[in-house]
Amino acid sequence: MPRWKALPGELDPQVREFVEQLRRVVDRTGLSVAVVADRTGYGKTSWDRYLNGRLLAPKGAVVALAEVTGTPPLHLTTMWELAERAWSSSEMRHDRTMEAVRISRARAAPGEFGPPPDVRERDVGRIAVTPGVAGPAGVSPTMPPSRDARIPVGGAPGGSGPRRTTLFLAGVVGVVTVVVGAFLLTDGGDRKQAVGTTGPPSPASAAPSTALPPGVLCRGSDCTGRDAEEMGCSGGLVTTARTATVGATLVEVRFSSTCGTAWGRITRAAQGDEVRVTVGPVRQTGAVTVAGDTIAYTPMVAVKSPADATVCAVLASGEQGCTP
Template sequence: MDRAGSVKDLASELLALKKASGSSFVQLSEKTHYAKSSWERWVNGKQFPPRDAVERLALLCGTDPAPLLALWAEEDARRAAPEPEAGAEAGAGVEPEGRAESWAAVFRRRRVLWASVVLAVLLVAGAVSYTALSGSGEPPAAPRPQPVVTVAGPATGCTLTHCEGRDPKKMNCGADAVTVRTGSIPKDLVIELRYSRACRAAWGRISFAQVGATVVVNNSDGAAQADVVHFDRDVYTPLIAAPDDGSVWVCAALPKNGPRSCTGRFIPSEEKAQQP
């Protein structure tokens, strides 16, 4: 079964549960804290849902979530597997892309080598000429080349929409993460919008919260990820895509339809994320 097929299978199960519950997308949003538009995409197979959303829908309908979660895990494993190389499926007589890139790299290295040889010859010729004109037997010292230092970003497990629904710690998105927006619900609850430039993704986090408090991260494409405090006093959401020209923000709510508050929107292309 291909990936699209397995997503459709999961979506058909979610659709069956939604019909059995008799709930509209608006009602599902109110009961689960996920956006109405997100439920529409998940149920219609347009987007892979987060594990928490699948479990909540099953529990909401009074159904054992285990079979649905097994189907979800199977698809999640497929999504995590690398895509097949284009060259592996190419027909005879078609050179794989990787090989074409290798020949290009060899050609570039040869050009650099020849350029280095020509430069060395010119330097030697210049030194000989200088010695002949000055009468000195010692050629001038050649300038010492300066080392080039390249700073690499952190190795991450995903970027943009491939991060949707994944754990920021497991994807190593926390390696360069910064808090770009904050908010609060008096007196104690703290809301944070966390952003990773390497993953081009974001997530929400709340601290000093009560059990039952919720946090939802949203983006301007209509996607959302959420979580709820089950124990302790803090929790963070799964990842959501944060494209350069889009916006992301976080909302939180106290238990039992208590007060709700949101951070301001963050647009990566318009400002540089600063460590708070």
């Protein structure tokens, strides 16, 4: 069975060449994807996506791969820059296509609701004054004209003028009644709005709408308890805010300002070592559970600042320690 899956057929040639080069680097060293993830600090799920063309590897992951495989980084980073431009262009083309589809659907939407109101009214008028003529469902050609149908509409002299005037006046009175009633029910309306006085915006209108960057799937409290790699909050969007050393294990507070989250990471760890991140009353934990693994992460916790988070390591040997 081949080691790698076939790359997506729609993949840009520049991106395809870059992914194939990454595969060759991994193949040359004989490392498994799990080991690559362990040594580079990027999750196995992410490397599966990178090496199968479903997600473009961030530059940090490419540099880390070059370091752990002994590959000259300049060649890989140059290929990454070309692939990144192609990937961005492909996303822009996709966005423009989707926008064109949305505009086309919006233009077509009015026609989905039948003919304009004036056409329907003319049709109803013809049905009312011409009973017995085939028309829409419910109007029989042999049906005797109703009392309303025998009333002349817009044709018989001597009866249409007064009746039309009466109907018009009745309609005007009805509209005025509705407007006055609405005015009274709303306690005279909003006088500030009536005179154009502008007050402070409501919380809903004051809140800015911030779109997440491509690939980022959550922000703030929506990320709490979720994996940073899977939600797109790591890679080039993460920094190490604070560190500590417990025995030989490095303890880190990892922070993503884009996602508004922090999480804990331990490296140079051993099986049974645990890492915990605490933000107020909220705590998330992770552990090294597989022999040979040396890295563990906690799920994310929403923070306003990386200073809100404390990360601690509890080693299998019993030794403990936390970030300052």
